[in-house]
Structures are given as C-alpha cells and as structure tokens.
Amino acid sequence: MTQPTLARSWVASANGHADFPLQNLPLGIFSLNHAAPRSGVAIGDCILDLHAALDAFDGEARRAVQATAGGQLNGLFALGRGPRVALRERLLELLAEGSPLQAREAQVLHRAADCQLHLPAKIGDYTDFYVGIEHAQNVGKLFRPDNPLLPNYKYVPIGYHGRASTVRPSGVEVRRPKGQTLPAGQTEPTFGPCARLDYELELGIWIGQGNTMGEAIAIGDAAEHIAGFCLLNDWSARDIQAWEYQPLGPFLSKSFITTVSPWVVTAEALAPFRKAQPLRPAGDPQPLPYLLDQRDQAGGALDIELEVLLSTAAMREQNLPAHRLALSNSLHMYWTVAQLVAHHSVNGCQMQPGDLFGSGTLSGPEAGQLGSLLEITEGGKKVIELASGEVRKFLEDGDEIILRARCTRDGYASIGFGECRGTVVAAR
C-alpha cells in the first residue's frame, strides 16, 4: 500500500501535524472523564472514537474495531495483518476531506487534550533486546575497554526477559528506586536510593499474531506477527545494575518502571520509511540462515529519527525549552525487527498478541547521538551543562525525559510517534 501523500483530512489540525496527519492513523486506548477505556485513532490534535463510529465500518474493518472491545488492542493484534489493513483503508476514507463522517464530528471525535491515554494492550511478556550496536560498543568499552563487543554479538540478536508488570504509558511518574549498590573502593554494599538514574532511548515493538509453543516463526512470516511500534524508555539504575547484574543479567535495575508512548504506529504507516538493512562492515559474518530473508535484507530496516530531551524543574520554572540530549535513528539496529521475531521464537518460545519488545538503546556513532547518560557522560566522568546553569551526570528528582520520533522522506507526508514522557520523583 502506498501512502496517500497528498490526501488531507477534514480534521483541520491533522494537515501538517508533526505526529498524526492522515497518513499515520496510530491506534491506542483512551478514556474521557474517567469512563471505561476504549479504542481510538490519533488524528491531528484529536482522537477518533472507534466504537462511537462503529456503524461506519463493515467487513474486515468492522471486525477489527469489534476486536478492540474491552479497552485493549490485544484482540485486534491477534487478528493479524489483514483486518488491520482493512481498518486503515477505511479510516483513510472516513477521515479524508469530503467524508460524510465529518457531519458526526461531535459524536465521534474528542480533543486529545481532554483524554487520558492508557497502555494499548495487556502485555503478556516483555523482552528487551540489545541490538543497538553503537550502544553495545559504547557500554562494552566502559566495562571491557579492550573487548567491547562480546564474540556472540554479531551472530545472536542479544536479548533478555524484562518485567511486564511495570510497563506504563507516557506521563506516569518515575519513582527513584532503592537498592543495593557497591560504593567505589568498597567490598560491602550499601542500601539506599539509586544515585545513577538513567534513561535508555529505545524503539518498542508490539507483537501481533502469536505462535504455538514449539513452532518457530520463520523470518519470512515475521511481518504477520508484528502489530506496530512505539517509543520505549528503559529507565535504568546504573549503580544497582553494576552490582546485581552478574551472572544472570539486569533485574531490579530495570524493573521499577518502563515507559512507552501510548500510540501504536502500524507497520503500514511506516512502510514508506523502510530501508535496506545497512550493509554489514567488511568482515562481519552473514546472518545464519534462520535470520536471513531477501525481502527483509532489502527493506526490513526502519528509518525513524529518534530524539531525547531533558527538562529539569528549574528549566520549567525559568520557562526554558527542553534540552536536546540526543538525536539518533533506528537504522542503528544491527538486526531487523523480523530477525528479532525469528530469533525469539526459533527455540519454540510462544509469542502472544500484546507481547512487547524493546530494541535496546539506539545510539549513533557520533556525539549528540548517544541514547543514554551512561554514554554521554562516560559513566559520570563528564557533565552536561544546561541553559539553567545546572549540570547533570545522571538524573535528579524533578527531571523529565521526553522521547520523540519522526519519519521523513521526500515526497511523503512526515509522521511521528507522539511523546514518551516521564518525570523522576524522589525515592519513597
């Protein structure tokens, strides 16, 4: 499906909207005046209430809307690509200029500012990958200067299981965690609030159709199992992490909260922003056959510009704009999303609709492209200077981190992901 680049919407704020023009149509779950959560579509500064507009849909598109009853998108995700595409095609008609739906605007459209946004789906399992190769190299250098990338990195899409119960939508406060840390030069740990609180800039992937336990998803079929994308902030307590993570990996240093942007940007909306998997540098191994698919190599990478901003309490008091910490891109993924799905299920592991993947931190190779404070301040050795006169090595209480994403391509309407925000509050 090509993007209807020139089409305009009768929702005036959608035309030229940075995130949600007619060409995006991300899906989400919202509530209004504390009523029960229900499904919607972001369009400009508004939300189309799918159930209020149900009689405008028929066939597969209607089936897609009906599958969102109950205030979560899992049922729609489970239907796979066909009904999701039918829904998009009908939405393109209904929200385009000239659609009779405009006459029912008061009934079917809400101002997004009046709505609360929720997690789009009930998450079964959450898996965090580590496929931002620049990040893996940067972090590896801090721990192993002579051997930053471990021998498995270019063969295995490295990932680990994360905590599903503490994934929250944009805007939920981030309570500074307490935990064990090992003070520099000591051999016994102390207990207290994290002193090295960090964010991680990641792409989130929502899983669509699942598989039967014991049956792998072939890489050529992976697209059927990917429902859409979001931004993901993998908040990290670096001091807790450094002490706890051996030998079984990160645990309490990550599980206090993970924030996602609430809108699910579909694979269809992102289709114009697909690129060939960036060529591996000379000498890098070819992926093993179960990770290799010609279509995926030719167009499985995503060109999404990713931005991180910091706003401190003092900056907000002084009406200073948020400080850009990084501008990166999802092309820094060493593995495609299809490769992640194929790898995760190759042992027979069951995926379920509403499972969530994180990509791992997506840093670029340059200063200004680093997706965590750990990298920017080299583990706290450097400081970031802010217009407020403050400096930062790690996050302080009151600091807000804002993630944004944007896809642009000549001849196509730009689309964005909406924001993924979280403000740090003091430890309890």
Next chain:
Amino acid sequence: MTQPTLARSWVASANGHADFPLQNLPLGIFSLNHAAPRSGVAIGDCILDLHAALDAFDGEARRAVQATAGGQLNGLFALGRGPRVALRERLLELLAEGSPLQAREAQVLHRAADCQLHLPAKIGDYTDFYVGIEHAQNVGKLFRPDNPLLPNYKYVPIGYHGRASTVRPSGVEVRRPKGQTLPAGQTEPTFGPCARLDYELELGIWIGQGNTMGEAIAIGDAAEHIAGFCLLNDWSARDIQAWEYQPLGPFLSKSFITTVSPWVVTAEALAPFRKAQPLRPAGDPQPLPYLLDQRDQAGGALDIELEVLLSTAAMREQNLPAHRLALSNSLHMYWTVAQLVAHHSVNGCQMQPGDLFGSGTLSGPEAGQLGSLLEITEGGKKVIELASGEVRKFLEDGDEIILRARCTRDGYASIGFGECRGTVVAAR
C-alpha cells in the same frame, strides 16, 4: 494453626496418602471430559470440586471459593491469607471423617485419574532466582574454577526475569529446542537441535496479594503475599545457554518450556515443616536490614525433601523403575522465600497475584544431591549408568524427568506435592 495430625478423612485413599492426606489440601484447576476448567482440592486419589460443593461454604471460605470462578486461582490469591485460611479450615471439617459431605460424594468428588490438570493461575510475570548456593558454587566452578561465587552472591538474592508464556503444567511434552551453539574449538556458531538438554530441580512460589508499583513489600509483610508452593523444572539447553548468555543472562536456553506441578501447596499446609534459616557459615555477611526479620530468621526456611527421577524409553519398555538422579532439600536455599519477595519489590517492582517465582536449582553438597545433569556429569565429562544398560550425559529424546517433593516430621502427617513430569520429544 497446628496440623490436625491424627484427623482422618472419609475419602479413604487420603489416609496415609503419600502426597494428599487431609493435612495437605492443595488447590488446583482441573477439568473433566473436556469441560471448562474449574477449581478443586486434591484429597487422596480424588479431587474435591469446589464449585459443586459451594453451598457447603459460607463467609470468608465461600468468598474464597467464589474467587476461583473462571477456572484460575488468581482471584483467590489476590484475597490474601485470611480467606485462604478460612477455606482450609472449612475443608478440614468437610473432608474429615463424619462430615455430612460424604453423603454427596458422587456429586462433589472426582477420581483424579479421570481429570486433566491445568496451570493453577494465569501467570503475569515469572522470575527465576538462583538461591541454591550449592548449585551456584557447582556451576560457578565449571565456568570460574578459582572464583565460583561472584562477590554479590551473599548480599543479593540473585534472580532474573523468565518467560511466562511457556510455563506449562506437569505432563506437557518438552520439545527439544533448536538454536545457535558454538562447537568446541570453533569461533563461528552452528544452528541445530540442542545437544545438551538438561533439567533443573526447583521450588516454585506462587505470589498472592500484589503491591502498588513504587511501594516495596517489607520482609515482615512478605507472608501475606505468598499464596503457595509447587515444584518447578527449569528445562535448560546448556549449549545454547553457554553461547547466548553474555552479557544479559539466559534467554532462549530456558524459554522453550518451564514445567510446574499443578497443585498449589499452601503456606498453611507447610507450617509444620518450617525451620530456622540455616546459620550462615562463619565469615558470611549478615543480610542487609531490608532482608532481615527475626521471625523469618527463626522460621522462614522450608524443610522439603526434593527428588528427581529419570525414566528412559528403554527403561519403560523393560518395565524398569525410574532411576533416582538426586535427593535434595529446600534447606539449601541461601535466602528464604520472604527474602525473595522483599528483595524483588524493594525497588518498587509490582508483584501481582499469580506471579511465579522459581528458587533456582536446589542441589545439596554431596553426590546424589545434585539438581541438574550439568552438575552430576560435570558438564558432560562423566556418564550416568542406567539399569537398562544405557548411559546419559544429557537428556535424549524419550527421556522423562519426574520431580517429587515430600515433607516429613515426627508426630506430623507427611505431605507431598504431587509430580512434575515432562518427556523430551524430538526437535521439529
């Protein structure tokens, strides 16, 4: 509550039953003739159908039974200790000799052999700990002969997030996983069926009441959040694990399946088998204050005998009894279950009713007490000789692993956990 040691049941098979005498009363979910799953209580060779007997319950006990509607125990787990205890007390009356319920035996009791058992709860998150210190030392020696226990081990109850979607009840076949492995002496991996398939003998813990994200569970309150216990087999693909696990821990080497015994043995049933936390060897550090509670130190450990048996296809054909691989005990846990709950939530991580913990492999210090083939065969260096004339280093297709558990104490009725079985089938 003391155990009604001498009480006998009108269910004749319960009296002297190895696992399910009147003093146990574990909870589970069963189905009969492919009908919808419903809640039950194991009693001897039978299952009491809780909903068929609903009118025999009132007050808190009735509330407990009603909370199991829908074929999962999550709602009962969420109610916490009070209703669960009330249910147990009423069950002790109803199933004791002389109870009028006996007159309704045909209506409320099913032969367990006629029933299918299911997972007792919908699992939100599954966490696998690593608190069997003998296992940690044995495995550590294989990887780091001079430094088997890492510096954090005696301070941090080490754990990691596991895969919830592939936890299955006893009896579900174990499909041999495929994956990447690094052949000895090579630098490039190959792909194929796991050649070093192993089991791990663990205690499982079902979480009861949850907590609000951001609010830790104090160790003194942990008992309110523990619903019960089961056996857990953390099937492990050692060759996949060795190649994938750095730097973020085990992933596909574990996520293909985890098997649990289907009956939830309550904290109340285990009360007589509590012991003081075994004294730490001289020189071991005291737990940090958030992990220290006098009552827990005095009686927070569990004295459960744990057994692993192997039955190969040839042994079954020759009618040979299963071969005992290990006889161990849950007293080899370096941390109590209350310490696990306090640690897991200390960063504000949210627990939810139906979350599952694994203890980690519970090996003892002696030969004959080792909870995995990795330990018994020293990573494949030794072989196990079987009465069938076969030998094993790791599991072969057709091998069945059976876990059992038993609590005994002078003056008390013994109780057991029922079996946790799984048979390996060939890779697809």
